[in-house]
Amino acid sequence: MKDISYSTDKNGFSYRAAGILVHDGKVLLQKHDGEYAFPGGGVMFGETTAETLIREFNEEIGENIIKVAELKWVWENFYVWNNKPYQQICVYHLLKLNANACIPLNGKFIHNEYSENDSNPVWFYWIPINELKNINVHPSNAAELLRRIDEGVQHFIHREG
Numbered sequence: 001m002k003d004i005s006y007s008t009d010k011n012g013f014s015y016r017a018a019g020i021l022v023h024d025g026k027v028l029l030q031k032h033d034g035e036y037a038f039p040g041g042g043v044m045f046g047e048t049t050a051e052t053l054i055r056e057f058n059e060e061i062g063e064n065i066i067k068v069a070e071l072k073w074v075w076e077n078f079y080v081w082n083n084k085p086y087q088q089i090c091v092y093h094l095l096k097l098n099a100n101a102c103i104p105l106n107g108k109f110i111h112n113e114y115s116e117n118d119s120n121p122v123w124f125y126w127i128p129i130n131e132l133k134n135i136n137v138h139p140s141n142a143a144e145l146l147r148r149i150d151e152g153v154q155h156f157i158h159r160e161g
Contacts, residue, residue, distance in 0.1 A: 003042030
């Protein structure tokens with residue numbers, strides 16, 4: 001199956017799900033091309049966002065490590081990529097680690113599909129929540145959103161430029 005997305009000569013659209021995994025005052029982020037983001041991926045047609053997250057974490061980390069909990073954020077993101085306007089809708093669920101999850105819970109580890117020798121690997125990092133304001137993370141208001149994580153579903157819009 002294919003992600004719910006399209007790209008034409010004039011614009012593009014994508015539907016994405018991402019996970020908020022917090023452990024010991026740190027949040028799990030992935031880093032690619034110098035930027036941090038919450039792990040996740042494109043939603044495929046017929047797939048729920050919870051199913052997307054389970055599939056993506058299996059693909060990227062190599063095991064079923066998470067339980068998908070409640071929806072927390074909805075982000076409407078308007079940006080330009082390769083000189084073309086894009087719109088992305090991303091939903092963020094709170095995640096919980098399965099009891100038998102075997103991943104590092106500190107520092108960093110590499111994406112299952114890459115090696116350290118790849119020219120542009122994707123790394124996962126446990127970043128202390130109080131340090132989010134010091135890094136380039138998407139969404140840029142992640143530190144504020146995490147402080148208000150118990151206030152129900154948060155909806156926010158970002159328009160680049």
